[in-house]
């Protein structure tokens with residue numbers, strides 16, 4: 001019998017993957033499974049565990065997803081988490097000419113006059129997170145346009161609803177949501193996208209992906225930048 005993994009660890013693992021399977025992006029999963037990366041079921045160190053959907057888990061077992069890919073995925077996710085907490089420490093507001101910071105594996109371009117009008121601790125202070133929120137909102141609007149037609153769209157409504165839900169005053173923006181609520185906010189918008197007629201339509205045709213996960217989004221941004 002395998003030793004059961006403590007709930008606290010499960011929670012951290014789920015947070016690490018943004019509640020989406022890190023391989024296929026599926027979030028509509030009844031039971032995420034926990035994969036032991038080194039294939040040793042006794043090694044339940046968090047660094048050896050990755051939460052994934054049952055389908056991708058069986059792909060690993062069958063060798064359709066290689067252990068090398070699993071290791072890289074885990075490293076990427078851990079780096080993302082570290083990056084998110086580091087972003088709070090590095091002051092992106094300081095006046096630096098276009099410069100490159102980072103280690104061998106991650107490079108961040110700090111743009112000149114990259115001033116944000118949002119205070120530290122808000123999603124707006126973190127460019128990556130803010131851009132992903134903006135991407136998701138845009139995505140929602142596109143799906144809604146499909147449903148009701150561009151002429152019938154009121155683009156302000158969705159933002160207002162989100163602000164209300166996250167208790168942000170109407171004179172402020174959705175990017176004023178505290179950074180700790182980032183996950184909650186992206187899940188809310190993703191849920192709204194999944195609830196649109198187009199998403200349901202896609203689902204009935206077997207297409208489950210309606211948007212990039214945060215991880216995929218960051219990856220694609222990096223690819224575009226270089």
Ligand SMILES: [Zn+2]
Nearest residue numbers: 021024053056
């Ligand atoms: Zn999966």
